[in-house]
Structures are given as structure tokens and as C-alpha cells.
Amino acid sequence: MGLPKFEYLAPESIAEACSLLSQYKDKAKVIAGGTDLLVNMNNRELTPQYLIGLKNIPDLDRVEYDPAQGLRIGALASHQAVAGSPVIRDKFNLLADAAGKVGTPQIRNLGTIGGNLCNAAPSADTASPLLVLGASVKLVSVRGERTIPLTQFFTGALETCLEPDELLTEIQVPKPAPHTRGVYIKHCARGSEVDITTLGVSVLVTMAEDNTFADARIALATAAPTPMRAERAETVLIGKTIEDSVIEQAAQTASEEARPRTSMRSTAEYRREMVKVLTRRAIKQALEQAG
Amino acid sequence: MKKSVELKVNGESYELAIDPRRTLLEVLRDGLGLTGTKKGCGAGDCGACTVIMDGKPVVSCLVLAVEAQGKDIMTIEGLATDGQLHPLQAAFVEHGATQCGFCTPGMILSAKALLDANPKPTEEEIVQGISGNLCRCTGYVKIVEAITAASQKL
Numbered sequence: 537m538g539l540p541k542f543e544y545l546a547p548e549s550i551a552e553a554c555s556l557l558s559q560y561k562d563k564a565k566v567i568a569g570g571t572d573l574l575v576n577m578n579n580r581e582l583t584p585q586y587l588i589g590l591k592n593i594p595d596l597d598r599v600e601y602d603p604a605q606g607l608r609i610g611a612l613a614s615h616q617a618v619a620g621s622p623v624i625r626d627k628f629n630l631l632a633d634a635a636g637k638v639g640t641p642q643i644r645n646l647g648t649i650g651g652n653l654c655n656a657a658p659s660a661d662t663a664s665p666l667l668v669l670g671a672s673v674k675l676v677s678v679r680g681e682r683t684i685p686l687t688q689f690f691t692g693a694l695e696t697c698l699e700p701d702e703l704l705t706e707i708q709v710p711k712p713a714p715h716t717r718g719v720y721i722k723h724c725a726r727g728s729e730v731d732i733t734t735l736g737v738s739v740l741v742t743m744a745e746d747n748t749f750a751d752a753r754i755a756l757a758t759a760a761p762t763p764m765r766a767e768r769a770e771t772v773l774i775g776k777t778i779e780d781s782v783i784e785q786a787a788q789t790a791s792e793e794a795r796p797r798t799s800m801r802s803t804a805e806y807r808r809e810m811v812k813v814l815t816r817r818a819i820k821q822a823l824e825q826a827g
Numbered sequence: 828m829k830k831s832v833e834l835k836v837n838g839e840s841y842e843l844a845i846d847p848r849r850t851l852l853e854v855l856r857d858g859l860g861l862t863g864t865k866k867g868c869g870a871g872d873c874g875a876c877t878v879i880m881d882g883k884p885v886v887s888c889l890v891l892a893v894e895a896q897g898k899d900i901m902t903i904e905g906l907a908t909d910g911q912l913h914p915l916q917a918a919f920v921e922h923g924a925t926q927c928g929f930c931t932p933g934m935i936l937s938a939k940a941l942l943d944a945n946p947k948p949t950e951e952e953i954v955q956g957i958s959g960n961l962c963r964c965t966g967y968v969k970i971v972e973a974i975t976a977a978s979q980k981l
Contacts, residue, residue, distance in 0.1 A: 544830065544847035544893055567891070574850075574889050575870050587847070591894055616883070640959025641937065643871055645883040646890065730958050 539574065540583045546592050550676055553588055554703055558678040560586050561700040568612055568651035571643050596705065597648075599624065607709040611650025616641070618649050618662070628709060630718035630738060631665040637722045638662070640730050650704050653689070656696045656762070657732070663690070663763035664738035664755035665720050666707065674706040675699075683708065690762035713751065716742040717825040719818045723810055725801050733758050734801045735810045737790075739818040741773070749773040752819075754786070759794035759811055766790040769815065778823060787816035832896050836861065837905030845892045852876045852887040854895075855902060863903035863932045867961070874960035877933035878902050884940040884959070903932035906939065915939055915977045924973035926964035934960045938974045947978055 545564075547553040557564060564586035567573050576582040590596060590612055597612040601623040609618065618624055619636035638644055638652070638661045652660055653673065663686070671686045675698060684697070686707075691697050698704060712718075718740040725734040736757030744750035752773035754766040769790035776782045796807035829844040836859060843858055855861045855878070864887060867875030871886040878887045879901040906913040915935050918924070925931045934957060941948060941956030948956065953974050954967075962970060 538853065539848040539850070541848060543828065544891070567894075569889075570891065570894075571871055571889050574891075578869060587891075589891075589894060640872075640874065641940075641956065642874060642877055642884050642886040642959040645880075645885050646871075 537578075539577050540580065542577075542584055542587050544587050544589060546589045548592050548594075550593060550596070550703065550705055551678075553590060553593060554676055554678050554701065556586070556588050557703060558701045560588075564588055566590055566703060569614065569647040571639075571647040572651065572655045590703075601627070603711055605708075606711045609649055609707040609709070611704050611706060612648050613650070615639075615644040615647050615649060615652070615662070619644065627712070628665075628669060628718075630720040630740070631662060631669065631709070634661040634665045634720040634722070634736075634738070637720075637729050649707060653686075653707070654696060654698060654704055656690050656694050658693060658760060658762055659733040659736065659758040660763060661720070661722060661733055661736060661757065664736050664757045665718065666709065667755035667763055667765050668718060668738045668740040668753035669709045669712065670753070672708045673704050674708065675702045676705050677702045681705075687765060693761040712740070713742050715744075716740060716751070717822045719822040719825065721814045721818050721821075723814060732801065735759060735796075735807050735814065737811065737814040737818045739815065739822050741819065741822045743778065743823070747778050749776055749778060749782075752786070754790055754815060754818075756790065756794055756811060759796045759807055761795070761797075764794075766793045766811075766815070768793050773819075783816055783819050786819065787812045790815040830893050832893055834859075834892070834895055834900065835898065836900045837902060843892075847891060847893050849892045850888050851878070851880075851890040851892045851895045851900070854892040855887060855900075858892075861902050861904050865929055865932060867929070867933075872961075873930075874933045874937065875930055877936050877960060879936050879940050882940070882943065884937045886959070901936065901939075903936060906935065913939070914980045915942070915974070918973040918977040918980070919970070922969050922973040922976060924965060924969040930960055930962040930964075934962065934970060938977070942974070942978055942981060946981060948974075950975065953978075 565584040598610045615635040615638045625632040723735045738755045740753040742751035772786040791812035794811045796804045865875040867873035871889040876888045
């Protein structure tokens with residue numbers, strides 16, 4: 537059957553892409569890596585009249601870091617580029633790990649970190665690491681630009697606050713505080729990590745000199761309609777002594793905070809239990825990394 | 828409306844007029860007659876359509892042909908040189924890593940991309956490297972053995 541008919545447009549700048557989006561709005565879709573879009577077009581779930589290709593726009597896939605601005609990842613950076621980036625592996629290791637676990641090598645070479653976030657699956661592997669890292673996204677249109685925290689980006693299952701004429705151009709990640717370590721655990725029901733994540737947990741902890749949690753962030757994937765921060769669980773840790781009973785309480789709280797559902801891959805009950813197990817495990821692994 | 832596209836495949840340049848909705852897989856098979864690349868699931872999950880694009884393995888069923896403009900593409904047909912099988916191809920034959928053969932072109936190209944980036948991979952790294960290529964026949968053991976053997980020859 538093949539793809540449905542569409543007209544292909546190839547803007548050469550962000551401004552041109554935004555202008556086209558403003559002109560065609562809901563009749564157009566942007567195409568980044570195409571690994572979600574083309575699948576949806578093949579099964580006729582989406583039939584845009586226009587595809588706005590982003591690959592000719594220079595520098596949209598750049599990965600840049602400086603200590604003042606932090607990390608800036610262009611929306612078109614492939615998951616493989618994120619996974620292999622020396623600066624991301626060094627300073628934002630959980631993000632590199634997560635990007636390296638998206639799908640298969642072939643999909644990681646095509647699929648982009650920006651496109652994946654805009655697809656807004658609750659199971660998105662890079663979402664929970666970016667949430668605990670305090671990432672923001674830059675959204676651009678002919679009307680201007682806005683930068684919003686990723687915590688505000690996901691508004692529902694497969695939904696974001698992106699307007700029809702807006703383009704996500706960049707993901708910004710601040711430099712983590714000293715003595716901060718993070719872990720992402722991707723749990724797949726059948727043990728094969730090429731699958732869509734059954735339950736994901738990201739943890740970022742900052743250790744204080746007096747053996748307390750100076751800061752702690754926990755985020756969950758496939759535990760709610762959107763990737764989510766487990767903020768009540770975080771407050772269980774912050775300022776408290778690093779010890780098993782505190783960690784256990786945080787894991788339990790995260791489990792209660794989660795809003796999992798039963799789906800093809802797993803049940804709500806199993807997911808809720810695994811939030812507890814994996815939050816506990818991730819906190820301990822993060823602490824081991826620091827020590 | 829068809830677009831004029833230059834595709835570089837296995838070292839040769841082809842000027843084609845391509846409908847934007849054609850995938851790279853369709854153009855390789857139907858436009859260029861290079862039927863070594865196979866269509867499996869058509870959704871990027873099975874890896875049968877794997878080609879190497881600018882040195883990286885990709886699923887050609889999810890690449891728009893118009894977006895392959897200017898990229899260096901290698902298909903299975905580009906592996907043998909002067910009629911001589913590439914060590915990977917020879918190893919697959921020697922080790923019985925091919926049964927029906929349908930996954931084989933994609934599997935070999937994923938292996939080639941792996942060995943180009945990592946010439947002496949561990950078994951775990953080989954398994955990761957071919958994790959995007961499904962095989963219904965062999966159970967993968969002989970495929971991993973063949974890739975290991977080829978890595979020792981290369």
C-alpha cells in the first residue's frame with residue numbers, strides 16, 4: 537500500500553520551517569527521524585497533506601556544552617548521537633544510557649530526541665532522565681519563542697502543549713550540582729530492551745557532606761499518562777540521612793504517587809510494585825556511583 | 828509531484844525522479860532493482876530492510892527516498908568485491924548462519940556496521956549490534972559465531 541500522498545517541503549532555516557507551519561498548520565506535519573511519523577502514516581492514523589522535512593536546517597542536531605549555559609541538544613540530534621556524545625556520557629550519564637536504550641541500533645540512528653519528546657509517549661526513555669535533570673525545551677514559531685520546563689511540556693497521553701504552528705528546536709539541560717549522580721533503569725516485561733519500556737525509573741541524587749540527601753529527583757516512565765516526576769517521594773529524601781529506611785519510604789511513596797494503567801505489556805498492579813522496587817534500586821545505584 | 832534526487836548506492840550515482848512518498852526501501856528494490864534488501868514488517872521493527880547509510884545501519888523502510896539525497900548508501904549487493912565474498916558473507920556460509928536467508932542481508936549489514944565501529948567486539952556487543960535484526964530460523968547462535976569468526980579474520 538505504501539505511504540499516503542503528501543507534498544514534501546524542505547525548508548533551510550528554522551524561520552522558514554516556522555513560516556510553513558504557520559501557513560499550513562494542521563494540514564502539515566514536521567518530519568524529523570520519521571520513525572514514529574511514517575509508521576503512523578503507513579497505517580493511515582495520520583495523513584498530513586504536507587510534510588515539512590527538517591534535515592536541511594543546519595545545526596538543528598548540535599550537541600553543545602559549556603559550564604555556564606549547561607547542555608543544549610538540538611531537537612534533530614539522533615538518539616545514537618546523544619548516547620555516544622562524550623560530554624553527555626561524562627556529565628549527564630543517565631541521559632546517555634537512556635538514549636542508548638531506545639529501540640534498536642537502526643532506530644537510534646534515525647530517531648531524534650526532539651521528535652521522540654514531541655511524540656510524548658509515557659514510555660519515552662529519554663523523558664524521565666530529562667525530567668530529573670531539570671530540562672527545558674525551546675519552542676519556536678512565527679509569533680516568537682518560549683522556553684518551558686519539560687515538567688510542563690507533557691499534557692496528556694501522546695499530548696504536548698506544542699501549538700500547531702510551533703517547532704521544538706532545542707532541549708536545554710542545566711549543569712548538575714557537584715556530588716550529583718543519576719541512574720535510569722529501563723524495565724521491559726520480557727527482558728528485551730528493544731521493546732517499548734514497561735516501566736522506567738530515573739533518579740538524580742545530590743549528596744551533602746553530612747551524609748544527607750542535599751537534593752533528590754525521581755521520575756517515572758509508563759507509570760502515568762505522561763512521564764512524571766514523583767515529587768512527594770522526592771520530599772521524603774531531601775534533607776534526610778542517607779539510610780535504608782529513608783530510601784524504602786521514598787520508594788513506597790513513589791509507588792503510591794504513580795498512576796499506572798493495565799495495558800498490553802503489563803498490569804497496573806505489577807507496574808505499581810515495580811515503581812517501588814526500581815525506585816529503591818535506582819536510588820541505591822546512584823548512591824554507589826557517587827561513592 | 829516527483830522530485831529529482833541523486834542517490835549514491837554502493838559507490839554508484841543514480842539520478843532519479845522520485846515521488847516523495849516512496850521509501851528508500853521501495854526505490855532500492857523497485858527503482859534500482861537491488862532486491863537484496865528485503866521488506867519484512869515495513870514498520871522498522873524487524874531489520875530485514877537494513878542498509879548502511881553514511882556508515883550507520885538504518886531501516887530503509889522508514890527513510891524517505893528524497894531524504895537519502897547526498898548520503899552514501901551500502902546495500903548487501905555492495906559487500907562483495909570483484910566477485911569475492913566479504914569475510915562476513917563467507918563466515919555466514921561456513922558457520923551455517925543462514926537458513927531461509929531472508930534476514931541475512933540486513934543481519935550482515937548490521938554486523939558490518941558493528942565491526943567497522945568496533946573491530947573486536949565481545950559476544951555481548953555482537954548481540955547488541957544485531958539486536959535490531961530478527962531471525963525466525965536460526966536461533967541466532969550460529970549468526971553470533973559467524974560474526975565472531977569474521978571479526979577474527981578482519
